Structure formats: structure tokens, C-alpha cells
Amino acid sequence: xxxxxxxxxxxxxxxxxxxxxxxxxxxxxxxxxxxxxxxxxxxxxxxxxxxxxxxxxxxxxxxxxxxxxxxxxxxxxxxxxxxxxxxxxxxxxxxxxxxxxxxxxxxxxxxxxxxxxxxxxxxxxxxxxxxxxxxxxxxxxxxxxxxxxxxxxxxxxxxxxxxxxxxxxxxxxxxxxxxxxxxxxxxxxxxxxxxxxxxxxxxxxxxxxxxxxxxxxxxxxxxxxxxxxxxxxxxxxxxxxxxxxxxxxxxxxxxxxxxxxxxxxxxxxxxxxxxxxxxxxxxxxxxxxxxxxxxxxxxxxxxxxxxxxxxxxxxxxxxxxxxxxxxxxxxxxxxxxxxxxxxxxxxxxxxxxxxxxxxxxxxxxxxxxxxxxxxxxxxxxxxxxxxxxxxxxxxxxxxxxxxxxxxxxxxxxxxxxxxxxxxxxxxxxxxxxxxxxxxxxxxxxxxxxxxxxxxxxxxxxxxxxxxxxxxxxxxxxxxxxxxxxxxxxxxxxxxxxxxxxxxxxxxxxxxxxxxxxxxxxxxxxxxxxxxxxxxxxxxxxxxxxxxxxxxxxxxxxxxxxxxxxxxxxxxxxxxxxxxxxxxxxxxxxxxxxxxxxxxxxxxxxxxxxxxxxxxxxxxxxxxxxxxxxxxxxxxxxxxxxxxxxxxxxxxxxxxxxxxxxxxxxxxxxxxxxxxxxxxxxxxxxxxxxxxxxxxxxxx
Numbered sequence: 110x111x112x113x114x115x116x117x118x119x120x121x122x123x124x125x126x127x128x129x130x131x132x133x134x135x136x137x138x139x140x141x142x143x144x145x146x147x148x149x150x151x152x153x154x155x156x157x158x159x160x161x162x163x164x165x166x167x168x169x170x171x172x173x174x175x176x177x178x179x180x181x182x183x184x185x186x187x188x189x190x191x192x193x194x195x196x197x198x199x200x201x202x203x204x205x206x207x208x209x210x211x212x213x214x215x216x217x218x219x220x221x222x223x224x225x226x227x228x229x230x231x232x233x234x235x236x237x238x239x240x241x242x243x244x245x246x247x248x249x250x251x252x253x254x255x256x257x258x259x260x261x262x263x264x265x266x267x268x269x270x271x272x273x274x275x276x277x278x279x280x281x282x283x284x285x286x287x288x289x290x291x292x293x294x295x296x297x298x299x300x301x302x303x304x305x306x307x308x309x310x311x312x313x314x315x316x317x318x319x320x321x322x323x324x325x326x327x328x329x330x331x332x333x334x335x336x337x338x339x340x341x342x343x344x345x346x347x348x349x350x351x352x353x354x355x356x357x358x359x360x361x362x363x364x365x366x367x368x369x370x371x372x373x374x375x376x377x378x379x380x381x382x383x384x385x386x387x388x389x390x391x392x393x394x395x396x397x398x399x400x401x402x403x404x405x406x407x408x409x410x411x412x413x414x415x416x417x418x419x420x421x422x423x424x425x426x427x428x429x430x431x432x433x434x435x436x437x438x439x440x441x442x443x444x445x446x447x448x449x450x451x452x453x454x455x456x457x458x459x460x461x462x463x464x465x466x467x468x469x470x471x472x473x474x475x476x477x478x479x480x481x482x483x484x485x486x487x488x489x490x491x492x493x494x495x496x497x498x499x500x501x502x503x504x505x506x507x508x509x510x511x512x513x514x515x516x517x518x519x520x521x522x523x524x525x526x527x528x529x530x531x532x533x534x535x536x537x538x539x540x541x542x543x544x545x546x547x548x549x550x551x552x553x554x555x556x557x558x559x560x561x562x563x564x565x566x567x568x569x570x571x572x573x574x575x576x577x578x579x580x581x582x583x584x585x586x587x588x589x590x591x592x593x594x595x596x597x598x599x600x601x602x603x604x605x606x607x608x609x610x611x612x613x614x615x616x617x618x619x620x621x622x623x624x625x626x627x628x629x630x631x632x633x634x635x636x637x638x639x640x641x642x643x644x645x646x647x648x649x650x651x652x653x654x655x656x657x658x659x660x661x662x663x664x665x666x667x668x669x670x671x672x673x674x675x676x677x678x679x680x681x682x683x684x685x686x687x688x689x690x691x692x693x694x695x696x697x698x699x700x701x702x703x704x705x706x707x708x709x710x711x712x713x714x715x716x717x718x719x720x721x722x723x724x725x726x727x728x729x730x731x732x733x734x735x736x737x738x739x740x741x742x743x744x745x746x747x748x749x750x751x752x753x754x755x756x757x758x759x760x761x762x763x764x765x766x767x768x769x770x771x772x773x774x775x776x777x778x779x780x781x782x783x784x785x786x787x788x789x790x791x792x793x794x795x796x797x798x799x800x801x802x803x804x805x806x807x808x
Contacts, residue, residue, distance in 0.1 A: 118293045119146040127285045128278075136273045148286050149294070149315050150757045152335065153266035157230065160264070160323055166204025168235045168242055175232040177252065178202040183223035185216070198223035200231060207235075207242040209249060228252040253277050264321040283319050291316060297345050297790055299782075302774055309337045336767055339759040342797075343771035344778075346754060347547070349794035351772075351779050352787065354405070354553070362403035362530045363506050367395050369429025371458055375422055378457065381562065387415050390556040394423045394534060397554065398507070404532035409540055410558030411729035412693025413565060416536050417447075419558065420509050421454055423534060428460060428487055432506025432531075436490040437524060439511070441466050442635045442662050447511060448490040449643055450668075455488055464639070465491035465500070496523040509534045540729040542737050544765035547772055548754065568696040568727060570704040572680070572720045581705050582624055585656075585674050588703070589628055593673040594649065595656045596694055600679050602634045602660055611678050617658040628655040635662045664690045670698030680706035681716035685736035688723055715739050737762055754798050 123143060124134050142148050163174045178200035185196050196211045196219045209231055211219060222229070233247030250267075253275040271279055296303070296311035303310060309317075314337040321331065383391070390408060397404035408416055424434040436451065438444035448464040455462050463486045465477050480486035484503030489495065505528030525531065535553060546555065573581050585595050597620065601612040617632040631654045633645050642662070648654050650669055657663070657672075664687065675695050680688060688706070696702040706720055722735050741762065761768060778786075 118290060119149075120144050123148060126282055127289070128282050133274060133278075133282070136271065140269075140271060145286055145290050148283065149290075149319070150338070151268065152318050152338070152758065154269050155267050156321060156326075156328075156331070157265045157267055158326070162230075164204040165200070165202050165207050165242070168205075168207065170235055170237050170242075173232070173234050175230065176200065176202065176207065177228065177230050178207070180223055180225050180227045180229060181206070183220075183225060185220075188212075196223065198229075200229060205242070207244060208238070209233075209247050210238075210243055210245050212246070222249065222251055264323045264326045266319055266321065280319075287316060287319060296341060297348070297793060298341065298774060299778060299786070302778060306774070308340065309334060311337065311341055314338055335758070336764075339756075339764050339767050340771055340774075342756050343759050343764070343768050344775055345790060345794055345797065346756075347768070347772040348775040348778060348790045349798075351775055352791060355779070357405055358402045360403055360530055362401055363398075363430075363432065363532060364401040365395075365398040365426050365430050365432075365506070365532075367399060367426050367429075369426065371429050371460070372422060372425040374458055375425050375454070379418070383418070384415065384558070384560050384562055386410065386557075386559040387419050390558045391419050391422050393554070393556045394419070395426055398423065398426055398532055403530045404534065405553050406533070407535045407537070407546070407553040407555045408558070409537050409546075409555070411540055411561070412690055413561060413697060414558040415562055416558060417450055418454075420534060420536060421451055424488065424507060424509065425458070427507040427532070430506065432504050433481075433484060433486070433502050433528075434488050434507045434509065435495060435502070435505060435524065435527075436488070437495055437508065437510045438490070438492060441468070441492050443511060443665060444490055444492045445639050445642065446662070446665055446667070448639075449646060451488070451490065460487055462486075462488035462490055465489060465494050467492060467494050495527075500527070502527050504528070505531045507532045507534065509536065511536050540733045542730070542734045542765070544761050544768050545737060547768055548761050562697075566696045566699065566701050568692060568702045568704050570692065570706065570724050570727075572706045572708060572724055574708060574710055576710075578707060581676055581707055584703060584705060585676060586625070588674040589625070589655055591673075591700075592671075593700060594652070594654070594669060594671050596663060596672060596675040596691075597656060597658045598663065598675065598677045598691055599658070599660060600682050602636060610682075613658050613660050616678075620656065620658060625656060629653065630656040630658060633657055633659040633662060635660060661687065661691065663694055667694050668697055669694070671700075673698070673700045673702040674705065675703075676705045676707060678707050679709065680720060681708040681712045683719075684740065685719045685722060685732050688719070689729055689732045692723070692727075 121144060122134070123129050123137055123145060124131070126145060126148065129137070137143070137148070140151065142151055158175070161175050162177055165176050165178060168174055168176070179202070181199050181201045183196070183198040185194055187193070188195055193212060194216075196214050196216075198209045200207050200209055209223070209229075228251070229249050230252050231244060231247040231249040233244035233249075236243050236245065265276075266280065266283075267276060268279055291312060294312045294315060298308065298311075300310075302308070314334040317334045318331065318338075390410075394404070394406055394408070397406055408419065410416055420436075424436075427434050436444075436447055438447050444464065444466055448462065452462045463477055463480060465474070465481070469477075477486065478500055481489055482501045482503060489502075494500070508524050508528070508531050510524070510533065525533065585597075588595055597616070599611050599613040599616055601608070601610050603614050604612045613632060613634055617630060621630045631645050631648070633642060637645075645654070645657075646667065649657050649672075652671065661683075672695050675691060677683065677688065677691055683691070692704040695704065704723070706723060708716070708720060712720075718739060719735075722732060726732060759767065782790075
């Protein structure tokens with residue numbers, strides 16, 4: 110294919126570069142530099158400005174300067190009080206000498222650096238000690254023979270450590286590669302867009318990063334060239350997503366008809382009015398379902414905004430058209446919570462949902478599978494058990510995936526293949542930062558439920574140390590005296606020999622006997638049978654339980670308007686998004702609410718940062734941004750998953766603005782792109798990310 114031949118030279122093995130033999134190629138491979146393209150994308154981490162090098166004899170006290178000289182002597186000694194060790198090295202050039210001094214150092218590293226005869230490049234503040242010129246704690250590194258021959262009037266790129274390859278040798282290899290192959294570097298961003306938006310060419314970015322021009326060198330320019338490389342790979346990725354989204358819309362789907370009896374009955378019987386945000390999101394979803402193309406939509410919003418009822422309303426549209434609906438959750442606990450939430454609504458409409466999960470008996474499982482296959486089970490809630498080969502739907506029309514980022518590519522694909530291009534509604538219980546959404550859900554249409562149901566009260570959040578526990582209990586008692594209810598959440602079900610943490614089982618007994626003996630306390634955790642959990646939650650909702658002691662099983666799907674206080678023990682052990690989810694269990698009625706976070710005295714810097722953010726804001730999107738900044742996108746989503754693309758240079762946390770820019774450019778490009786350009790981008794994106802792009806075939 111012509112496109113493949115055009116791309117081929119930069120994909121050539123690194124051995125094609127002059128000066129790279131088998132030994133150097135092996136060393137470069139340790140840095141994942143295997144092709145010429147890998148090489149040119151290996152960018153400098155900083156620059157040494159050799160224009161600022163001064164002779165030692167011209168130095169003046171108080172200035173910051175750089176010098177190049179040879180080590181004539183070096184020693185390690187004790188300070189006058191004999192408490193600290195000092196490393197000194199005397200550096201000499203043709204004009205004089207200067208002493209380099211370190212009071213804090215790694216002995217092995219400095220011993221090697223300051224070996225007599227070594228040529229050093231040193232930068233630091235010039236001072237005097239006893240009449241002798243001195244630099245204290247200078248930034249110094251070893252120059253090899255090749256570097257000594259490089260111009261002292263140049264800006265030299267410095268690369269991250271390349272074991273066994275000297276900096277000068279690597280710079281020479283880079284120069285050879287750019288000289289021989291630089292003309293073949295072509296951007297996927299069209300030249301007319303580069304000109305219109307004043308974007309540097311990709312070739313100019315590589316040349317300036319690796320061979321900066323000392324006459325015009327400026328740190329801000331270098332950052333601009335670096336950002337240009339990030340823009341290139343983000344553009345390629347976003348263009349691939351937009352192409353995939355366009356292809357999905359071209360597929361044949363189900364054209365549902367809205368306005369059926371179930372949907373009308375649901376809207377009539379709701380004990381509350383949908384918010385403007387809920388109505389808008391539902392209209393967008395139903396509008397998609399009425400089209401003849403498969404729906405691929407992400408529904409997100411803050412904790413308590415009412416995503417579930419919107420999903421149920423969408424499900425009614427499918428049910429009215431005689432199609433089945435599947436609700437998929439990543440864990441049994443979440444599936445059970447989802448089942449407990451939806452089955453009350455559906456049964457009131459005359460539809461009996463079923464729950465398919467792992468761990469049930471063979472006889473029960475066989476009966477459920479038969480119901481699903483024959484279409485008698487119209488609403489199916491389940492975990493990964495839904496994805497097994499022997500589970501077949503009669504006519505699956507709508508799949509609603511909760512916490513979908515916790516599923517692997519093949520698992521989601523398996524669910525989609527159980528119907529004939531069913532509509533897909535992806536929900537997330539945690540708001541996702543815009544940058545991350547553009548990567549993980551890049552080709553989905555997005556509905557955001559803005560605003561909260563009427564009567565939602567602001568929640569005061571306070572952090573307490575262990576020593577403040579009595580005050581915490583008193584605040585809980587005040588709410589109980591007023592006729593309200595409380596959640597107390599613990600990280601463990603039972604006591605652990607390995608961790609000194611309070612557990613829900615032990616604390617439930619302690620709280621009943623010693624702290625709140627006059628109130629009704631029950632325990633809830635994930636190891637209980639579904640029927641027992643449902644009985645407890647119904648009793649709590651009726652007001653027959655005052656204090657519910659639990660694990661994070663209550664994180665989602667629990668709506669108790671009379672619950673006005675939640676205590677989270679060992680709060681420092683929870684992630685920001687999880688704390689925000691737990692806080693969302695209260696503030697659902699008309700009474701002011703309190704979230705009390707009890708934390709250990711021993712907290713990490715990030716734990717302190719998380720708890721402070723919880724006190725500062727209730728905005729789920731701000732919390733999600735902070736959570737991503739602290740933990741990174743993989744962990745923020747709940748797992749380190751392969752579904753996140755691997756970028757060479759770009760970082761979706763630090764470079765979110767570039768990701769937005771890239772999507773804008775890609776959308777502009779796609780509106781007029783010729784077929785040959787589209788084919789090239791498709792081929793290049795598949796080569797770059799391979800199976801990761803399959804993620805978007807199932808959304």
C-alpha cells in the first residue's frame with residue numbers, strides 16, 4: 110500500500126542510523142528506542158547553555174555562572190565539629206582555579222564525578238572562602254571527550270540517563286538521524302491548518318528540540334516545540350476517535366418509538382418531578398434511541414443528581430418496543446445495589462427484573478438463563494456473569510453499563526454481540542474530568558445532568574483526628590435526637606491481624622453497647638445475602654433503624670432522605686472520588702447534613718490534600734480533577750487498565766489544554782479530509798495504539 114511505503118523509512122530499525130551498531134542498538138532498546146521514529150521522539154530533559162560559560166579567572170563574587178575545567182584534586186573530610194562530611198574538588202582551567210564544595214552528597218556518585226583528571230561542567234553561585242573562589246553545591250556533570258570538542262558557544266541538549274552511551278555520542282547519533290531522515294518527517298495535521306492556527310511544523314519542532322539554534326534559543330520557544338509534539342500525537346488519537354464515532358453512526362441500529370405505555374406510566378407515577386438537567390439528558394437519550402443508528406452515549410453527573418431514574422426511563426422506551434434491557438455492573442455488590450434500586454420501580458410497572466450473578470446455584474442459574482433466552486426476563490441486572498457464552502438474549506435492545514471503565518475491551522464487546530447492535534448507555538457514578546473523558550469516552554456523545562433534585566441540602570464536611578472522636582459521636586447524637594438517621598462507615602468487615610483498623614462488625618457491637626445504647630443499630634456489609642441486605646435497607650428506609658454501620662457497600666444506589674449525618678472512619682485510606690460518593694448518601698432530604706471524616710494522626714501528604722479538598726468543595730467535577738491530579742488517570746478510574754492509551758510524550762493530566770486543542774483541530778480536519786488522508790490517519794493510529802483502539806468499537 111502506498112501509505113505504508115510513505116511511512117516506512119521512519120519505522121526502520123535504529124541500526125539504519127550511521128554510528129549505531131549492535132551494541133549501541135541493544136543499549137538503546139533498554140530505553141524502548143527501537144526505530145528511527147522512537148529515536149527522534151526521545152526528547153531532551155534540559156539544555157546546557159554553553160554561551161554562558163566563563164573562564165575561572167573572570168569570575169566575580171556573587172554571580173551565578175558556568176565553568177568548564179579539569180579536576181586537579183579531590184577529597185572528603187570532616188567538618189570542624191566532626192559531625193558532617195564534606196566533599197571538595199579543585200577545578201582548573203587555563204585562567205585559574207575554583208573549589209567545588211558539597212555538604213550533602215551521595216558518596217559513591219561524587220567520588221566518581223570528582224575523580225582526578227575528569228572534565229566537569231559546573232554551574233553555581235560564585236563565592237569566596239578564605240580568599241579562594243568557591244561554588245557550594247554546584248550543579249555539575251561529567252564531560253566526555255566528544256563533548257569537549259563541541260562548541261562552547263552552543264546550546265547542548267541533555268538527555269535522560271542512557272546507560273553505556275555518552276551524551277556526546279547520543280547527540281551525534283541524533284544529528285545523523287535527523288540529517289538522513291528529517292526530510293521524511295510529515296505531520297498528520299494538514300499544512301493549511303498549521304498555517305491558519307500558527308502551529309510550528311512537526312519537522313521544525315524536532316529540529317529545534319534536538320539542535321537548538323543558539324542565536325534565537327529561548328526556553329519558552331522550546332516549550333512550544335515540545336507542546337507541538339504532544340499536539341501531534343493527541344491529534345492523531347482524537348482524529349481516530351472521531352473517525353470511529355462516525356463509523357459507528359453509519360451502522361444499522363434499532364429505531365425505537367417513544368411514547369409507549371410503560372414510559373408514560375413511569376412519568377405519571379413518579380413521586381417527584383424530574384429536574385431540568387434530568388429532562389434534558391433524557392430527551393438527548395430518547396432522541397438517540399429514535400434514530401436508526403446505534404446509540405453510544407455517556408451519562409454523567411454529580412453524586413445524587415439522579416442518573417438511575419433517567420436510565421430507567423430510557424429502559425422503558427426499549428421495553429415498550431418489546432426489547433430486552435441489560436444493566437451491567439462491574440462487581441456483585443454494585444450489581445446487587447443496582448438491582449435493589451431498579452426492581453422496585455419496574456415491579457410497580459408490572460415488569461419483574463432478574464439478577465444474574467456469580468455464586469448462585471446451578472439450578473437457579475439454569476432457570477434464569479432460560480428466562481433470558483426466551484425473552485421472559487425483560488430486564489436483566491448482572492455482573493460479568495451476563496457475559497458468559499451460555500447467556501443469550503432473545504432481543505437485547507438496550508445495554509446500560511455502570512462504571513463501564515472497570516470492564517475490559519473484550520467484556521464490553523461480548524455484551525454488545527448479545528444483541529443486533531443494541532443501543533449502549535454508559536453511566537459513571539463519579540464525574541470524570543473533561544480531559545479524561547475525551548480519552549476514555551472520546552467517541553461517545555455526552556449527556557451531563559446539571560443541577561440537583563429539589564430540596565437537596567448543602568453538606569458541611571469536617572475532618573477530625575482520632576482524638577476528636579467524642580465530638581464526632583456527640584454530633585451524631587444531636588442528629589439522632591432530632592429524629593434523623595446516621596451512617597457510620599468502616600474500611601473492613603472484620604478485625605484484621607495485619608492492619609490496626611476499626612472494623613464494621615466489631616464497631617457495630619461497640620456502638621450499640623457503649624456509645625448509642627438507646628438507639629437501634631444494624632450492620633450491613635457485602636458478604637451478606639442479597640435478601641438480608643435488601644431487608645436491612647428497607648428497614649433503614651422505613652425508619653426502623655437509627656444507625657447503619659457498614660462498609661463501602663453503601664457507596665452507590667442508597668437513597669435515604671432522613672439520613673443527615675455520615676461518619677467515615679480511617680478516611681485517609683479512601684480515595685477522593687470514593688469519599689465524595691460516600692458523602693452523597695446524605696443531604697438527600699430537606700434537612701442540613703454533616704459529613705464527618707475521622708482520620709489517623711499519621712497521614713501522607715496526599716491524604717492531607719484529599720481531606721482538605723473534601724472540606725473545601727462539594728463540586729464532583731472539581732473533586733474528580735483533583736483526584737486525577739493526585740492518583741493519575743488509571744488509578745482514578747479504579748484500575749490500572751490497558752484501555753488507557755499510551756502516549757509517547759503527552760500526559761492527559763498535565764496537558765489537558767492540548768487535548769482540547771487537538772480535538773478541535775481533528776474535528777475541523779475531519780469535515781473536509783480527503784479519503785487518502787483519512788486512510789493514512791487510520792493506518793497510523795492502528796499502528797501506534799493497536800488493540801487499544803478496539804475499545805471504541807464496542808461503545
